[in-house]
Amino acid sequence: GxxxxxxxxxxxxxxxxxxxxxxxxxxxxxxxxxxxxxxxxxxxxxxxxxxxxxxxxxxxxxRPDRVAPEELQPHLSTRSFGQHFRYRAQVTSTQALAHEWAREGAPEGAVVIAEEQTEGRGRMGRSWHSPPRSGIWMSLILRPSLPLPLAPQLTLVASVALSRALKSETGLPVSIKWPNDLLVHGKKVCGILTELRGEQDQIQYIVLGMGINVNVTEEFFPKELKEKATSLAIEGKQTYSRPQLICSMLKELETWYNGYLTHGFEPIRILWEESAGMLGKMITARTPSGEKRGIAKGLDATGALLLETEEGILPVFSSYID
Ligand code: BT5
Missing domain, CATH: 1.10.10.10 (Winged helix-like DNA-binding domain superfamily/Winged helix DNA-binding domain)
Structure with missing residues (x-):
């Protein structure tokens, strides 16, 4: 055999x-x-x-590359992100493993990466397709001392950081779709999943999950994803080194996360608006008081999406969008 x-x-x-x-x-x-x-x-x-x-x-x-620690070390220039590392050939979900590790006391910046996920997950019980060795399926543990209600801002910090990393490594036109997607030519290449454990009103830890379709070829997307998903390789017509991408992602994440903790949300908000593909477009948000249609105008100071509707400008929170 x-x-x-x-x-x-x-x-x-x-x-x-x-x-x-x-x-x-x-x-x-x-x-x-x-x-x-x-x-x-x-x-x-x-x-x-x-x-x-x-x-x-x-x-x-x-021939697919591996995303094992020894392949990443030579490219890694971060202080803490990725310096503690768990690598697996296959897992159910890197999120599950990261939660376990965080409960055992994993330090900030610890990273879980797998070549393949059998039960990769998205938001609200949705699943994330994670074929072997062709994507980046990664979870990052964060321990910010922030009040709980600010946690959704970290998804926006991550989308800014990741869009910068992917743009600089591939030259592709990566745009941000609120709240947690990165698109190339209108199709999803990356999804971000922010999960948190809180105690009273403080964040205890955050597991920031990201899935990036790197060298996934068309035949490996299931039928229902072919229309809306793509990969960097499909769009760039070449394969990319996953170790190099991961190191660039961790570097940008560390920089923008620390910048956010020091200077607050405003610089992120500005960069986010520059990379957002949806501003000026009509979108539908599902809120507890029903569907709201409106034009996406930008982000407010808390990170909510400002929607211009018939009732005026409304802030929409990320949990109401899918
Ligand atoms: C997301 O959810 O976009 C967050 C995805 C996070 C995945 C990472 S991988 C590492 C870590 N470990 C995990 O188990 N998860 C994280 P959401 O916005 O709910 O989008 C999910 C939807 O995206 C699905 O219902 C599909 O329609 C679509 N989808 C699934 N797999 C995809 C893929 N590989 N590429 C593009 N779209 C996909």
Whole structure:
């Protein structure tokens, strides 16, 4: 099993300039052609891109990188973010693991990353599709001394930081959609999930989850996501190094988080408005008093979205939008 697979990967790497026929592979590895084909399918599921051409055979196009600590260290220039690290090949959700670690006393800046999530989650019980080795599925533990009602601002801090990191690493036009999405060409490449544990009216800790579709190819999006989701690789027509992206994300997150704690929300609010793709557009917010339609005007000083409606300008809170 495993040795055929390793042999296959080695063969494909050594011959990445040309095609290798299924026949030749099966002879060299001393296994059946069916076995070769099965392993190729396995590798594809894990993010390897292997071109198959009738008559010519197989050629390795892309081999996924790993996001293990030893791959990140060389690129990491933060003081605390990412300096404590839990890396897993597969988890249910990095959020779950991060909550556990935070309860055990994980320090601020601790990060959980997995190659694959089997039960990745979004907001309000929704799920997050997290195929192996092609995305960044990461949770960051924060321990700000802030009053509870300010917690939603951290989602906005994160969207500003992440949009800057993704823009500078890829050059793609990344825009922010309130409250927790990043889009490229109108499709979602990143979702942010802020979960918190509070005590009385103080934040005890926050788990900031982020999912970024990096090298996900079209065939790995389920049908219901094809219309609304995309990846950096699809939009940029090239693959990107996940370790490098992660380090850039952590650097921007650390900078803007510390800036926010020192200088407050106003600088973030201004940057947010500069990167928001939805200002001036008509949107619908679902609030406890019914649906409100209006034009998105900007953010108020607390981080609520200002909606110009028939009843005047209304602040809309993030929990009312989906
Ligand atoms: C979010 O929720 O956008 C927050 C997603 C956070 C995911 C990260 S990954 C690391 C950490 N561990 C976790 O378990 N979660 C966090 P929401 O705004 O509720 O959007 C969810 C919706 O986005 C789904 O209902 C789908 O329609 C769509 N969706 C699911 N997977 C997607 C993907 N990979 N790319 C784009 N859209 C997706």
């Amino acid at each position: 495993n040795s055929i697979r390793e042999g296959l990967v080695q063969l494909l790497i050594r011959h990445r300039e040309n095609f290798l026929s299924g026949e030749e592979i099966s002879q060299r590895l001393e296994c059946s052609r069916t076995a070769v084909w099965k392993h190729i399918e396995e590798l594809r599921k894990e993010g390897y891109q292997i071109e198959a051409r009738p008559k010519s055979g197989y050629r390795l196009v892309y």
